[in-house]
Amino acid sequence: MLGNSLTGFNNIDTIVVGGGHAGVEAALAAARTGCKVLLITMNKQTIGRMSCNPSIGGLAKGQMVREIDALGGAMGKAADITGTQFKLLNKSKGRAVWSPRAQVDKREYEKHIHKTVTSHNNITVVEGEVVSPIIKKGRAAGVTMSNQDKIISKSVVLTNGTFLNGLIHIGDKKIPAGRMGEVRSEGITESLSSLGFKHGRLKTGTPPRLNRETINWSILDIITGDEKPAPFSHFHSLFNPPNTPSHSVNTNERVHNIIWENINRSPMYSGEILGVGPRYCPSIEDKINRFKERNAHRLICEPEWKNSDQIYLNGFSTSLPEKIQLEALQKIKGFESVSLIKPGYAIEYDYFFPNQLKTTLETKTYKNLYLAGQINGTSGYEEAAIQGLIAGANAGLFCLGLGPITLSRSDAYGGVLIDDLITKSTPEPYRMFTSRAENRLILRFTNANKRLSLKAFSSMLINKKQHNTMQEQTKEVMALIKYCDKTITTTQANPILKKINEKEITQKTKLKELIKRPSVSLEMFVSMKTKKLKVRQPYVDEVVLEADTEIKYSGYIRRINKQTKKILNNEALLLNSEIKYDNISGLSKEAQEKLNKSKPENMGQAMKISGVTISDAAVLSVYISKKQRVSRET
């Protein structure tokens, strides 16, 4: 017996610790599989709180929110309902990297999520502080609370990693987190360490919050959202969000000079922490350093909620001393007499090396114990949410005795995220970028349904109706593509081509061939009204866009699929966790050490570990096939 079990909490399947974005999706996902879930949070009021920027989505993250939605998650729908302005980003850079983003009302968002969680039949929410998971015979069996109460469960998901042992830096000033209004979790680092988990420390930054009254709004540039907004969720029957304008300012050389002169006083300055490389930390210090030739950067003033006094200055993440921040900001047109409600700052916190996890986000050492969110070293709501969803789903599926759900790199940005986390030890907060996904040409926001609905359905994360809705949309896309196989005559095509200054055709041509031209689009030739699509707005536009893209990129898509298949063949080779790598002669010392430490599950993961060369991989694959041969013979 495990001491006195907390009354009223019997027969719990899954305990989720923490009510942030990871915790919310974890609890909901486990609940969707049919499990009884107990969500333990330090403060019920903060469930689903957006502690930083008042927006959801953005580059690569927008695609991820779509994936969360396709997997039945809550984030997309909540953002759609509480969004104040919607915009597709990266329109100038190619359609596969177009990313939806929404400005949201933080307070409304939080309210909506709170309701979603607390109204779910399978979820019980309780306030309390968890100090440690209970481990019995190498398995998680519940949690111990700070008052020594024990709650028993079949699986445990820890998502309580928001700024573990947080320490704030503003210039050379250091403040333990908590005083800045951030939640600070303590205690869990120690208990996980004592279970043998290794941890490290990370830094991340935020921009300052400005006082609304002190900005000269009348001279700022106005930004409006898209006229035809794209929703995050696949399941609306109506989508008609507001298009609240936001305002932008530009930095200038005087601003840059002040920052440049004081750059050494910024503990976040990536030049020291990260070194160079394509992946970067988007602080203003870093931007100025990287784009020396550019004399202005655009900053966006985002109200945190309706009529909020507090303005989030997007694009100006910094950890310079408060005085310097103010001095620099006041050189901006419109900010001449600006004052700060909260300065920008860097925060340092603990995280657990995520290479101690499996693709399911279960820990390698203890069964039924899952880790998700900032505790794994990621930053951002979306990154946390997708991990929470996968961890929670697996914690639930386990309780039901069902197989796990995993995402691969060619399935989803979420798959890239988890794979990167567990195979690469990046010593920086992990933020999703499109450049992290080698398959980004096929990971589009318009095809998350096609990529994930079957997976979601077979893991009970969505119901039959949701599955059908997504399938229907995929079918419509395929029908449109098929339709474009038909030929079009010169008299039909040329007037349209002429209008857009495109080279006219001299003979009958397949519609597909015309659409492959960069500046020709499907819409020009197919009237959706006459085509009578089965899907309705807001999804008509994305069906058309998706079909257009599939046609335009068909050559690329074919090449990528071929490459992926080839890689998967090899990557799928399983590596038993019992393998003693130091006994394999031919492996380099470095590879032996790293493989022993991270115990990859398959060849694909092994190849990605830095320090494991192709020749190591060759040695490994020979070793594995030899072993398989031997075990077959005996």
Place this chain on the structure above:
Amino acid sequence: MPLGDTIVARSTPYGYGGIAVVRLSGVNSIKILKKISRQIKTPVSRVAQKTKIYHKKNILDETIVVCYTKPRSFTGEDMVEISCHGSPFIVDGIINECIDLGARSAGPGEFTRRAFENGKIDLIQAESIANTIAASSKAGLFNAISGLGGEMSNAIKGTASDITELLSYCEHLLDVSDVDIQKDNKLYISKKTSEINKKVLKLIENYDTCRVLTYGAIVVLAGKTNSGKSTLFNALVGNKRSIVNKTAGTTRDYVDANISISGVPIRLVDTAGVRRSKSAIESAGIDNSIMLIEKADVVCLVRDVSVKDDTYVVDIIKLKNDNIIYINNKSDLIKKVGYKKKKDLYMYISAINQTGISSLKRAILQQLNVEKIPNKLSGVSTPRQYECIADCIKSLANTNNKIKNGFQLELICYELENALRSVNSLLGVETEDLVLNNMFNSFCVGK
């Protein structure tokens, strides 16, 4: 192929010679040496030591051995080099002794493969070793050696880092949401792409020359039977190798010889000749001829001026190869048959009198693009290297196309990534195992 075990092979040519070298590489190399020598108890790395080598109680040979402890050896593993007397009996005896003690007979190129896999050399250097062995000319040898020294590798590494840098720039641009692509970004990307392209083109500028100098060229004599191919063959080789006969169709299969024209190694092939034939054996020979014509670097199309043309033959050859030297043979008969010299593609020779042979030789060198051999030559020389560069150039061309055509940055990144992959595979940074196996298998054993 198990890696890391101990391998053994002779690394000097087979047969009788003054000295032969037997190489051992792998974990047990030094242990095996201790057993077969009995005298060497504590071998010192990189010091030559004299020792007897035994088979049971008998002395096999008196040898000089050098041990190399890892990682300071050619393969990066423990290694032993035994210099023994060159008799095959001694060499085989020593190798058998090693095999009895657990070593395995090395496959072709296995030593070099290990050096590559242990990071001692890169792929280009590995190929250079193969080329040094194969190099049939002095200039080719120079190219091979410059590859071995890493000159080529450095040039390619430079290109790889240029592409990486440009790719990083583009990737970064993709991931900055508040910045739209501007004219200066486009200009920069376009300028860098063409700079890189120029550098890459330079790497294959001398490909033909390098390849010919390293591996030699194949020159095939083709034409109607009885036109004088075999006579010309003998004239070029300098002795009578091919049978010359008045009855058409004497040379039923092909005959070849290695010759050198001004230092350029050439494999000269005399074929059965092309003609309409009914005899089965002969037509088999003719099929062979056509295959050889396809493979040739240069085809010498030989015609007999004293008989009427058969355009069929010329057409068939033209179909199979574009590098043709047109030759009118038997020019000594011109007067006799009343043939009028025409100003056309054909050059006139008399194989039997050996006139016009030196201008033919010059024409061959010209056709091979090696009439002037630069005294310092460096560039890619193997088909694999050429293919990688060609792939890279193709990807760069695609990049350029995407820059000009709508400027789709994500596609530009995709193409640049492919360009980078091609260049990296040139260095073996990410080459698949298949390619590797292929490459190392073409080595001779013991290297």
